[in-house]
Amino acid sequence: MNLAEKIVKLKKEKNAIILAHNYQRPEIQDIADYVGDSIELSRKAMEEEKAEIIVFAAVDFMAESAVILNPDKKVLLPSLGARCPMAQMLTVDEIKRCKALYPNLPLVLYVNTLAAAKAYCDICCTSANAVEVIESINAETVLFGPDHNLAEYVQEKTGKTIIPIPERGFCPTHLLFQPEEVHVLRMQYPDAVVMVHPECTAEMRNVADFVGSTSQMCRFAKESNAKTFIVATEEGLLHRLRKENPQKRFVLAYEGAVCPNMKLNTLERLYMALKEEKHVVTVPEPIASKARRALERMFELK
Numbered sequence: 001m002n003l004a005e006k007i008v009k010l011k012k013e014k015n016a017i018i019l020a021h022n023y024q025r026p027e028i029q030d031i032a033d034y035v036g037d038s039i040e041l042s043r044k045a046m047e048e049e050k051a052e053i054i055v056f057a058a059v060d061f062m063a064e065s066a067v068i069l070n071p072d073k074k075v076l077l078p079s080l081g082a083r084c085p086m087a088q089m090l091t092v093d094e095i096k097r098c099k100a101l102y103p104n105l106p107l108v109l110y111v112n113t114l115a116a117a118k119a120y121c122d123i124c125c126t127s128a129n130a131v132e133v134i135e136s137i138n139a140e141t142v143l144f145g146p147d148h149n150l151a152e153y154v155q156e157k158t159g160k161t162i163i164p165i166p167e168r169g170f171c172p173t174h175l176l177f178q179p180e181e182v183h184v185l186r187m188q189y190p191d192a193v194v195m196v197h198p199e200c201t202a203e204m205r206n207v208a209d210f211v212g213s214t215s216q217m218c219r220f221a222k223e224s225n226a227k228t229f230i231v232a233t234e235e236g237l238l239h240r241l242r243k244e245n246p247q248k249r250f251v252l253a254y255e256g257a258v259c260p261n262m263k264l265n266t267l268e269r270l271y272m273a274l275k276e277e278k279h280v281v282t283v284p285e286p287i288a289s290k291a292r293r294a295l296e297r298m299f300e301l302k
């Protein structure tokens with residue numbers, strides 16, 4: 001029996017489910033019960049009432065959201081070192097400083113934040129619904145963190161004034177994409193459609209045919225008549241795109257666009273975490289309740 005088969009067997013014995021983020025290694029995506037973005041996965045976990053253990057193959061803040069939304073389940077992270085650097089960029093001290101500076105402004109936080117930060121915000125958003133969330137708020141100026149590029153994109157789309165906190169939070173992986181590579185790829189694939197994640201820079205958004213989150217890219221690729229897509233997001237998504245659209249071609253806009261944090265999860269680590277039920281993610285009260293309210297306000301918008 002190979003390792004993947006052992007994991008599937010163990011998962012059944014332990015009444016566990018495996019949730020894998022779109023940026024996970026192909027071999028992890030292939031054994032997962034669900035593959036998706038962070039909030040899609042947390043919602044899936046909520047629907048799986050009978051599961052007792054959730055193995056969340058992703059990074060720290062995503063596993064925390066799963067814990068917050070599924071307090072009765074044991075949530076395991078295959079590698080405890082899988083931490084998102086962008087989420088670490090927004091500290092509670094920075095939030096307190098900005099709130100003191102702008103006491104009357106609402107605070108919207110991208111789900112790519114730690115639970116301790118989410119506990120201070122009015123509402124959360126994802127890269128898929130950030131524009132709708134900001135539009136739903138009865139204020140023309142909003143504090144938004146931690147991704148500076150997403151803040152800029154939302155400001156362009158809504159016309160509202162978005163104050164980014166911290167001033168220049170970013171995703172190191174999405175910052176690797178540059179328009180030069182896209183121009184070269186366009187020469188090679190003149191009919192290609194360019195899909196860009198909003199965590200990329202404004203220069204990248206300017207060369208995009210479509211700007212959207214990973215889940216929006218999957219939907220767009222499925223519905224589009226185009227045959228070739230140049231994709232500017234973490235390379236793991238291409239595995240899912242190719243699997244769901246075997247007749248279409250997907251080209252990564254920059255070959256080095258790998259999130260090393262996401263890739264810390266391996267089949268071996270996943271197996272050991274499940275076997276020993278280790279790397280249990282917890283979120284203390286009252287942080288969990290406060291963060292849950294911010295996530296639920298986002299869900300209520302739908």
Ligand code: SF4
Pocket residue numbers: 023059083084085086087112171172173174234259260261262
């Ligand atoms: S791709 Fe960027 S935002 Fe996502 S986990 Fe990696 S560093 Fe964080």
